Amino acid sequence: MNTTDDCERARMALMASIDGESDAPRDEHFSTCASCQLWLKDLQSMTRQLQGLPYPDARVDLWMAVEGQIRHAEERRSLPRALWPVLGIVFAWRTLQLFFDLPLPALHPLLPLAAGLAILWRLAGDPLAIQTSAPELEN
Amino acid sequence: MDDAAAIRACRTGNVDAFRHLVERYQARAMVHARLLTRNDADAADATQEAFVDAFRSLAAFDVARQFYPWFYVLLRNRCFKQRSRAATKWESAILPDPRIGPGISAEHLDLWRAIDRLEPDAAELIVLKHIEGWTYAELASALGVPRGTVMSRLFAARQRLSRILTGERS
Numbered sequence: 001m002n003t004t005d006d007c008e009r010a011r012m013a014l015m016a017s018i019d020g021e022s023d024a025p026r027d028e029h030f031s032t033c034a035s036c037q038l039w040l041k042d043l044q045s046m047t048r049q050l051q052g053l054p055y056p057d058a059r060v061d062l063w064m065a066v067e068g069q070i071r072h073a074e075e076r077r078s079l080p081r082a083l084w085p086v087l088g089i090v091f092a093w094r095t096l097q098l099f100f101d102l103p104l105p106a107l108h109p110l111l112p113l114a115a116g117l118a119i120l121w122r123l124a125g126d127p128l129a130i131q132t133s134a135p136e137l138e139n
Numbered sequence: 140m141d142d143a144a145a146i147r148a149c150r151t152g153n154v155d156a157f158r159h160l161v162e163r164y165q166a167r168a169m170v171h172a173r174l175l176t177r178n179d180a181d182a183a184d185a186t187q188e189a190f191v192d193a194f195r196s197l198a199a200f201d202v203a204r205q206f207y208p209w210f211y212v213l214l215r216n217r218c219f220k221q222r223s224r225a226a227t228k229w230e231s232a233i234l235p236d237p238r239i240g241p242g243i244s245a246e247h248l249d250l251w252r253a254i255d256r257l258e259p260d261a262a263e264l265i266v267l268k269h270i271e272g273w274t275y276a277e278l279a280s281a282l283g284v285p286r287g288t289v290m291s292r293l294f295a296a297r298q299r300l301s302r303i304l305t306g307e308r309s
Contacts, residue, residue, distance in 0.1 A: 015294055019268070021275050042301045049304075050269035053250055054242045055170050060183065062169075063161045066190045070154055073191070 010036050018043060083119075143202045150197055157194050164207055165190075168214055174254075174262045175218035185217035192217065208273070212281055253303045261296035268293055 006029045013025035014036075030036050096102055140148075140159050148156030165186065172182035172189075192213045200209055254262050267273045267281070278289045 012290060012294060015297070016275075016290065019275070042305070043297060046297065046301055046304060047269065049246075049250060050265070053247060053270050055167055055270075056243060056248070056251055057166065060165055060169050060186075061162075062165050062183070062187050062190065063158050065187050066161050066194075067154060067158070069187070069191045070157065070194050073195070074152075074154070 007033060007036050007039075011039055014040055015043065018047065142206045146197055146200060146202055146206065149194065154194075157190075160193070160206060160210075161190050164210065167207070168210070171211065171263070171266065172214060172218050174266060175215065175259050176221050177259060178221075181221040181224075182218070185221045186214065189214040189217040207271075208277055208281060211267075215281070250304075253300060256303050257296060257299055260292065261299055264289070264293050264296045265300055 010025065010027045010029045010033070013022070013027060014030065016022040017024045030040075093102065140156070142160065142163075145156045145159040149160075168186045168189065169182055172186045173179065176182045176185060189210065193210050196213070200206070254265055257265065263282075264278065267278055273281070275286050275289050275293075278293075279286045282289065284292075
């Protein structure tokens with residue numbers, strides 16, 4: 001059976017009605033079109049079949065992988081966060097020095113270099129650590 | 140624990156509370172990811188990445204809303220990223236190892252096989268509409284297309300699925 005533009009319009013309206021998105025259409029075309037009536041029967045049957053179709057068992061447990069990724073990201077973010085109070089104190093001290101005669105804190109010249117290395121070490125991971133697992137085998 | 144309580148706990152830095160959401164939605168998310176990527180490994184990667192994205196974005200989530208439709212947008216984005224990689228191997232993998240089990244009958248598997256034969260975009264619409272029960276507005280929002288486009292795509296997807304099911308019966 002051939003479908004026409006009228007069929008297409010009527011079917012779209014029927015579909016929206018079956019989906020509960022609009023009121024039942026008042027379309028004269030439908031009552032006279034055998035093809036659309038058959039189409040509606042098929043749609044209703046398909047809707048019944050699919051309703052409540054259970055998902056196949058995916059057999060996955062992603063929690064460990066997800067947790068690992070989240071904790072790794074949190075660790076990487078926690079160090080810069082911990083530096084904020086130190087930076088705040090230094091900034092406040094330097095600001096106060098503009099108004100008051102405060103002593104310059106005695107810092108060893110190598111201290112900034114050591115701090116930089118410590119941050120790099122933390123962010124990039126321990127380069128001397130021995131890898132005890134083979135990721136490709138774990139998968 | 141319900142979703143809203145888990146999300147509130149996650150926002151205070153409790154990573155363990157996120158386990159509730161992962162375990163509740165991972166199976167469903169994996170099937171949806173397989174619909175879009177048609178590759179088992181890509182689906183697992185996309186789902187995992189989407190959960191990590193979700194954890195990072197929880198501060199922006201409105202707990203009055205349902206978690207899954209919000210998460211689905213993140214999952215969909217991850218699936219498209221996976222799919223756009225040239226090395227991805229296309230498989231028909233909604234059911235990589237179909238088995239009749241508790242709650243799954245032979246008829247159910249036939250339906251899933253029929254959905255599997257649809258194009259990913261059509262399969263996605265059929266599942267979200269018929270199984271998840273999303274409205275046109277929810278579909279339009281998740282897919283980022285107008286309501287009229289949802290209707291015409293859904294119409295075409297149903298026609299195609301109906302033809303597949305009719306063909307299988309005959």
